[in-house]
Amino acid sequence: MLSDPTGSWTPVVLSADLPPGTVVPARTPAGPIALWRSASGRPSASADRCPHRGMRLSHGFVRGETLSCIYHGWSYGQAGNCLRIPAHPGLAPPETIRVATHPVEEVGGVLWVGVGEPATQPPQLAGLVPLRSLQARAGVAAIEAAAGAKADADGLLETTQGSQKIHLLLACQERDETLIHVLLEGEGSVAERVAASRAVEALRRKAEALEMERDAP
């Protein structure tokens, strides 16, 4: 794993978990973000805080090509500029009202958010098909120990659970929490995918037990 997150990509959510017209919360080394996809399918990432009253924008909603705050309805475009303030319908919001935005790339069924200004593209993950994401109350080291494998510079590790090869894409969250994206080699049957999902649940239990042991005095 990269120890310095400046100028890097963080995998925050699977494409399938962000359908058009929705917004989800995510954590990145640059802080909490609201990741949203417009009705036409374009993903965007903004700071998860409305500059008006501080409400989380991930509690908001997407209409057409804009993200709106649930509190007073202020709407923002892809570039983070405020487009509409419902309480002042005749006002063209000034350019200075805007949310901070981050670069987003969608590669291999995963949405990546850029932290700082990454010089390269996110990894391709060729041949891997995303299954699901889950959060573990364990650091990367405990997950590596539970999986019996080390993550590479992209945060990717390969482990064999039962007869299945499973790839885990790890994104370190704050404290000892890790977001795990599960990837498989090819689609697989429904039974194989159910088995992989259950295997990763078991791996998470093991990693969390290791993390608890480590914390114990």
Place this chain on the structure above:
Amino acid sequence: MKLYDYILSPSCYKVRLMAALAGVKLDIRPVDFHPGLEHRGPELMALNPAGSIPILEDGDLVLTESSAILVYLAAKAAPDWLGGDAAEEAARVQQWLSFSGRLTASLGGARLHEMLLRPGDIGALQAQGIAALRELEAGLFEQSLRGQRFLVADRPTVADIACFPYVALAPDGGVSLDPYPTIRRWSRALRALDAFIEMPGIHRLHELKPEPHIESGEA
């Protein structure tokens, strides 16, 4: 049918929601749950010695368990919501109806502790709530692999209504819903249903409401 109801109770909301979805008109009798503790008073204790709400009264039938009330409303007015008769589907309905009791005990207990200062081990309640949410997330994810958007089938059933309210209000008890992408999609699907009704803290999908247009001239 008369429902002894409290607006902020997720268990009472289950009944109001199921009735709305099934097209049943309820005669609502508000109960002063907080601060009046009316559910512990003689009138309601005579109806339900357990001292809990909701209570549904229909003729001489008195029901005090929310899952039983959901099944009654569905059987009377909207049998599709009971799930199919096939062994597996019938069992899945029962599995999640029973499971919903764990959501009430854990997430509901944490919520009562945080909102009404009820005694309890908040750390343990939250940990049990998180364990239950993880089970629900995994269950819904496996359903999605089978091409089904809801707990039992590709259409909602009483099982979804039994589980939904305490999950949606988990943040009231200090339990975040951020880590559960499949629960998020399930919640959206339920909140987009045509006859969906709200309760304080649970809103219909906002983007489905008409965009407000105020005459300009001000500003």
